[in-house]
Amino acid sequence: MQNPSKNAKNKNPLVFKPYLKGSLLDGAAVKRGLRLMAYYLMFVFIYLIVGSALQFGNFAVRTAMNLLIVVICAMIVYMDGSRLGESEVAFGEIALARQEAGKPVDAKDRERCFHPGKGWMIALIAAIPVVLITLPHALTATKQVYTLQSLPRWVAGYESQEELVAPLSFYNRDLSMGVLDILRLVSRILIFPFANIATADRPDLLLWMDRLSPVLAPLPLIGFPIGYLSGPRSRALIHGGISSSNKRAQRKKKKAIKARQARTQKKNEII
Numbered sequence: 001m002q003n004p005s006k007n008a009k010n011k012n013p014l015v016f017k018p019y020l021k022g023s024l025l026d027g028a029a030v031k032r033g034l035r036l037m038a039y040y041l042m043f044v045f046i047y048l049i050v051g052s053a054l055q056f057g058n059f060a061v062r063t064a065m066n067l068l069i070v071v072i073c074a075m076i077v078y079m080d081g082s083r084l085g086e087s088e089v090a091f092g093e094i095a096l097a098r099q100e101a102g103k104p105v106d107a108k109d110r111e112r113c114f115h116p117g118k119g120w121m122i123a124l125i126a127a128i129p130v131v132l133i134t135l136p137h138a139l140t141a142t143k144q145v146y147t148l149q150s151l152p153r154w155v156a157g158y159e160s161q162e163e164l165v166a167p168l169s170f171y172n173r174d175l176s177m178g179v180l181d182i183l184r185l186v187s188r189i190l191i192f193p194f195a196n197i198a199t200a201d202r203p204d205l206l207l208w209m210d211r212l213s214p215v216l217a218p219l220p221l222i223g224f225p226i227g228y229l230s231g232p233r234s235r236a237l238i239h240g241g242i243s244s245s246n247k248r249a250q251r252k253k254k255k256a257i258k259a260r261q262a263r264t265q266k267k268n269e270i271i
Helices: 004-010 029-054 059-100 107-112 118-140 153-160 162-172 179-190 192-198 203-211 219-229 231-270
Strands: none
Touching: 029 059, 029 118, 029 179, 029 192, 029 219, 059 107, 059 118, 059 192, 059 219, 059 231, 118 179, 118 203, 118 219, 179 192, 179 203, 192 203, 219 231
């Protein structure tokens, strides 16, 4: 068993270095937003493939497993945001060193540096189409109720009886799909894990999921700005690792020098 104090001693320290702050929105923001949108489409595909296997009868287990899928998707974009944040902090350090050395820093290079709000702007660009798709359904959502299915063929013979005409006329309605129906279908796909939690057995909960769909649908994308904000800390860990390695190398060098001096002194004493 390892000594906790030894683990704390060996842990690399955080070494934060100053960097040049960039702009909230740079020229690559739209491109990165489209890339994040591609991630989101991959998540929707995962929902459709895995979602049918997560329709458990147990409500607690079904909720936990479907939320786990959302968390996993958020972690994927978290790592992508963390990589971008760390690289832009590193670029900001280089840009600041150039500026302090009296060298010019182009506006394009300045924009490329880390800015705390840039991750949120990229996520917002990716979320706008999702919100626009789900918003009409959220505003027009109604409680889902049970509807009768098609009648079997043997019932057709009773349609001529007057006492059965009124009840059976329900099946002669026009059930064509309209624009709102298509939007509801697409919106349900985008919030599939949350709709999977509610299911048709809980119409009140499903109605709330529909009304909150503009918030729930882009929820996995929040992992990107959170990961981006971890960029300075990730960069500080790298500097801390370098600093620790340098200190270990210096200690090793000093130890070797002392050992060499001790051997020299002992040799001189013998002579």
